[in-house]
Amino acid sequence: MSSRDLILNRVRRALAGVPDVEIARAYRGPTSAPGDIRLFEQRVRDYRAVVHVVDEAGVADRVARSLAGRGARRVVVPAGFPSAWSAAEGVAAIADDPPLSAAGLDEVDGVLTTCAVAIAETGTIVLDAGPGQGRRALSLVPDYHLCVVRAARIVAGVPDAVARLDPTRPLTWISGPSATSDIELNRIEGVHGPRTLEVLIVT
Amino acid sequence: MSVTFLGMPADRPFPRNAARAVRDSQLRFNLRKATGTIRARRAGVVAEAPDWAELREAGKAIKEHTLRNLDRYLVQLEEAVTAAGGRVHWAAGAAEANRIVADLVKATGETEVVKVKSMATQEIGLNEALLEHGITAYETDLAELIVQLGDDRPSHILVPAIHRNRAEIREVFAEHMSGWGRPAPDDLTDDPAALAEAARLHLRERFLKTKVAISGANFAIAETGTMVVLESEGNGRMCLTLPRTLISVVGIEKVLPSWRDLEVFLQLLPRSSTGERMNPYTSMWTGAAEGQEFHLVLLDNGRTGVLADEVGRQALRCIRCSACLNVCPVYERTGGHAYGSVYPGPIGAILTPQLRGMGSELDRSLPYASSLCGACYEVCPVAIDIPSVLVDLRSRARHSWPERAGMAAAGWVFERQGRLAALQRAGGRLRRFVPRRLPGPLGRWTDTRDLPEVPRESFRDWWDRTDGGRR
Ligand code: SF4
Numbered sequence: 111m112s113s114r115d116l117i118l119n120r121v122r123r124a125l126a127g128v129p130d131v132e133i134a135r136a137y138r139g140p141t142s143a144p145g146d147i148r149l150f151e152q153r154v155r156d157y158r159a160v161v162h163v164v165d166e167a168g169v170a171d172r173v174a175r176s177l178a179g180r181g182a183r184r185v186v187v188p189a190g191f192p193s194a195w196s197a198a199e200g201v202a203a204i205a206d207d208p209p210l211s212a213a214g215l216d217e218v219d220g221v222l223t224t225c226a227v228a229i230a231e232t233g234t235i236v237l238d239a240g241p242g243q244g245r246r247a248l249s250l251v252p253d254y255h256l257c258v259v260r261a262a263r264i265v266a267g268v269p270d271a272v273a274r275l276d277p278t279r280p281l282t283w284i285s286g287p288s289a290t291s292d293i294e295l296n297r298i299e300g301v302h303g304p305r306t307l308e309v310l311i312v313t
Numbered sequence: 314m315s316v317t318f319l320g321m322p323a324d325r326p327f328p329r330n331a332a333r334a335v336r337d338s339q340l341r342f343n344l345r346k347a348t349g350t351i352r353a354r355r356a357g358v359v360a361e362a363p364d365w366a367e368l369r370e371a372g373k374a375i376k377e378h379t380l381r382n383l384d385r386y387l388v389q390l391e392e393a394v395t396a397a398g399g400r401v402h403w404a405a406g407a408a409e410a411n412r413i414v415a416d417l418v419k420a421t422g423e424t425e426v427v428k429v430k431s432m433a434t435q436e437i438g439l440n441e442a443l444l445e446h447g448i449t450a451y452e453t454d455l456a457e458l459i460v461q462l463g464d465d466r467p468s469h470i471l472v473p474a475i476h477r478n479r480a481e482i483r484e485v486f487a488e489h490m491s492g493w494g495r496p497a498p499d500d501l502t503d504d505p506a507a508l509a510e511a512a513r514l515h516l517r518e519r520f521l522k523t524k525v526a527i528s529g530a531n532f533a534i535a536e537t538g539t540m541v542v543l544e545s546e547g548n549g550r551m552c553l554t555l556p557r558t559l560i561s562v563v564g565i566e567k568v569l570p571s572w573r574d575l576e577v578f579l580q581l582l583p584r585s586s587t588g589e590r591m592n593p594y595t596s597m598w599t600g601a602a603e604g605q606e607f608h609l610v611l612l613d614n615g616r617t618g619v620l621a622d623e624v625g626r627q628a629l630r631c632i633r634c635s636a637c638l639n640v641c642p643v644y645e646r647t648g649g650h651a652y653g654s655v656y657p658g659p660i661g662a663i664l665t666p667q668l669r670g671m672g673s674e675l676d677r678s679l680p681y682a683s684s685l686c687g688a689c690y691e692v693c694p695v696a697i698d699i700p701s702v703l704v705d706l707r708s709r710a711r712h713s714w715p716e717r718a719g720m721a722a723a724g725w726v727f728e729r730q731g732r733l734a735a736l737q738r739a740g741g742r743l744r745r746f747v748p749r750r751l752p753g754p755l756g757r758w759t760d761t762r763d764l765p766e767v768p769r770e771s772f773r774d775w776w777d778r779t780d781g782g783r784r
Contacts, residue, residue, distance in 0.1 A: 114403040117565065117613045121384045124621035130381045133374040137367035137577065153590065212521040212555050232591040245603050246554045246596075250547065251521075269576035277537040277572045278397070280602040283579075283595035288547040291587050292456035292472055293479055293505040295347040301455060301509050302516065303547025303594060 140273040145230035145264035151311060153233025157286020158299055159307040169258060169312055173222065174198035176256055176308055182219035186210065186248055190241025195258060196222055206244050215247060220254030221304075226281075227274050228259045231267040233286070235259060235309065238279040246280055255304040257284075260312050326678035330651035331643075340648055343478045348639045354588025355636060355692070362584065372581045373696040375574050376630035380620060386535040386568045387611065393538025397600020399607040404562075410612050411442035414527065414560055417608055418448050421558050423525045429542065429549045430454035431529025432470060432633055433562045433612055435655040439527070450527065451493070451519055453548035455512050462489040468649030468657060471586050471635040476648050479503040490515050516548065526552035530563045531632065532578060533609070536571045539599045540609070543582060543592050553596050558606045565611050566620075566629040578632065581694035585634035615668035624705040628664045630695040637689035637699060643682055652679065659689035663702040671710055680706035715755065737771040744769065 111119075147163070154161050164172045169192075177185065177198050187196045187203040196203045204210070204218060224242035225235040235257050237243045242258075249255050265271055275281060288303030299305065334340060359365050379386055391401045402417075404410035418426055426443070428434065428450050440450040440461075452461040459474040460467050463485040467473030474482065483503040490497040495515045501507060528549065532541040540561055542549050553559060569578065583592045601607045620626050638644045638658030649657030653675045654665040662683055666676045680703045689699040712720075726732050740747070744767040750759040770778075778784070 112403070113405040113409060113613075116405050117403055117611070117617060118384050118387065120613070120617035121387070121565075121620060124617055124626075125381060125383065128381055131374050131377045133371060133378055134367075135371050135577075137364040137371055137580075139576070156590075157593070216517070216521060229591075234591045239603075246550065250550050250554060268579050272573060272576040272579070277534065277539045277597065278599050280599075281595075281597040282550065283591070283597075285589070285591035285593050287593070288545070289593045290455045290509055290546045291351075292454070292459070292474060292546075293482060293508060294343070295350045295472060295475070296505065297587075297589070298505045298509050300506065301513055301546035301548065302453075302520070302551055 138267060138269065140269040141266050143266060144262070145228070145266045145270070147230070147261055147264060147311060147313065150228060150230040150233060150259075150264050153230065154235075154286070154309050155233075157233055157289075157307075159233075159286050159309055161309045161311065163311045163313060165313055169195050169310065170197060172310055173256065173258070174201070176310075177201050177220070180220065180254060180306075182254060184218045186215065186218050186221040186244070186252060188221075188223060188242055188244025188248055190243070191222055191224060192242070206248060209245070212247065212251060215251035218252050220256060221248050221252045222256050222258070223249055224258050224260070225263060227271045228264045229266075229268060229271045230264055234271070235284050236271060236275060237282045237284065238275060240279070246282055249282065249284070250303055253304055254306045254308070255284075256308045256310065258310045258312060264311075325653070326674040327651055327653070327682045328678060330653065330675075331647040331682070334647040334651045339478070340476050341646060343476055344645055344648055346478075347472065347475050348645050351588055351639045355585060355639070356588075358584045358588055358590055361590070362580065368577055368580055369694055369696055371577045372632075372694055373630065375569065375577060376632075376695050377627075379568060379570055380566065380626060380629055382570075383565065383568070383620065386570055387565060389535040390533055390538060390568050391611075393535065394600055394607075394609050395538075397538045399538065399600040399609055402608060402610045404610055404612050404614070407437035407614050408442075410437050410562060410610055410614070411439055413610055414439060414562065415443055415446040415448065417558070417560055418443065418525055419446065421525050423523075423558075424448050425519075425523055426450050426525040426527050427519060427523045427552050427556065428452050428457070428526070429528040429544065429552045430457050430473070431527070431562060432655060433529045433564050434527060435467060437562070437612070437614060439562070451516075451523070453516055453520070453552060454544075455509065455546055455548075458512055458516070459485055462486065462493060464489075466650055467655060469635060469638060470633050470656070470658070470660075471638075476650070479505055479508065482508055486511050486515075494519060516551075520548075520551040520555055524556050525558045525560070526556040528552055528559065528561045530561050530567055531582065532575065533563055533568045534570075534572050534575070535568050537599055539572065539597050541575065542596045543586075544595075545587065545593045547594055550594055550596055553598065554603075556605075558608070560608045560610065562610045562612055565613055565616055566631075582632055582634055585632075585636040585692070585694040619664070619667045622667065625663065625667045625702055627697050628660065628667060628702060630697055631660050631664070632695060633660075634694055636692040636694065637697075640688040640692050642684060642686060642688070647682075652682065659683060659699045659703075660697070663697075663699055663706065666706055666710075671706075677710040680704075680710060734771065734773065738774070740767045741769050741771065
């Protein structure tokens, strides 16, 4: 007998006559209400990420100032990221086409992305490799990640995000910069992912 | 049946391990500090969720329902992963899982793999097995790195190096990093940020060049074939994203029926484990993502045996959050090594004897590694009634003959009211002769307990004589 059949048979034998249970979903489910921008801002900040709130007209300028502040000269800009936002003076916008090698990604100063969904209650941004986000490695290897979040993408809680996302896409949920709790159980920012996360909320 | 291997030798019983551990004051200090921190954080973020009780109820029910229909969901998961370009392998035991993984790695021609922390691969002793095939597995989780570099054993589900403080971690890095790759900087301090930086530098090159990664998964969605990994540092993302080949070893109990179920578990798990509203990174992928080669190894290794047990099967609901460890008064004092298994603490005390059987003295002693205070049950996000399972397991452990004789005698006395009354009267008359400590080998029992005072008159006799105090 194959191990597959062996395991499945054992499972069936173990379960013979065991009653099923009802799943009551009495918790707060998805809402149609938009997420609270202030709450999102606060919660992202709680993770010690840098947060700015700007209007549409102010995005390009804010991006330019953030990059200048870090002295970033070469940044990866994934396909579909609004070009008007990344036209900062003195900054080379590098496309991931042909795809950059991991070592190549390690040499850039940062990455600009948008996001698929953002969650107010938990201060989370979710990337789904859609337009403006690129493949997963882009927001991982560089040490600096600037994410532009349109207010319309902000949802209230986790159930709203799950309802909006497409599981067939590779998803990355990001809540603050890379961190560890492994040393005496205190959260310390900055291990393998980007050590600086900057979030721009566009109202 | 062969003995299920759980990644650690089970040679000494828990009380002896514990007696040694509690004499280590540094260990006790480290544990108290760490578990105290995490308990407070968890309590804060759980109190913040107004529907915590409902989420917990749903989490429990979803897991119950999944286990009840596990065969169906496993087959569905297999179909979904296969349809999305992944390959599914089934492993009945540790040896088979190790062989499957070793063969998959060998097929790539590589001799080095990077690993994301995973309980399942620790449970089957994968690193050691790979080494026998000439394959070196590099742990990339900070805590696992500390454990691996220090040639140590994990002592906590979530924070395997919880028994180490920053000064000890600095020592381990300074001394052993050079043997495994890039050495620690000469001026390394015990500042946690500096330690994290040293780990970043040590591992970065390895991430960029290694072609095969091995992971576990927190959840596997049957409906869509999606795998879910929660982590903090980004080493998980590195392993899941950069290598060409990804192999995930996942216990069969990790499956969840539908995508929607994540709305429950992505709230329960981060708040219960690291005490955060959300952990820094969660990766989800379905089949062969972004052109990667993906293998899923479904592992039984004793789980179906647990599933067959009416009381004990609830242990399979466990999402390995480690909240029960952090609140356990026994764990806080003994640490994880005393449990002699990769699953320590209250969950280990019920899972290990079920997976491994109660053949060894250690495994028979584990159900007693508890004061039955119930704190573990209260914090468990999937409401596993750990105390009840402990009591049930205790009733099944083989007991020593004096204990069995004593219990049989007590049973005989309690069976009839008259027998009890006669014994109580005899005891009342002879009370002057009852010793404070039991003689001979029975004295071991009274070393840690006081014998109750024998009253002059039993309560029943008093009630009869005074009509409940009225006379
Ligand atoms: S038994 Fe419950 S509290 Fe303990 S690790 Fe498992 S899920 Fe968490």
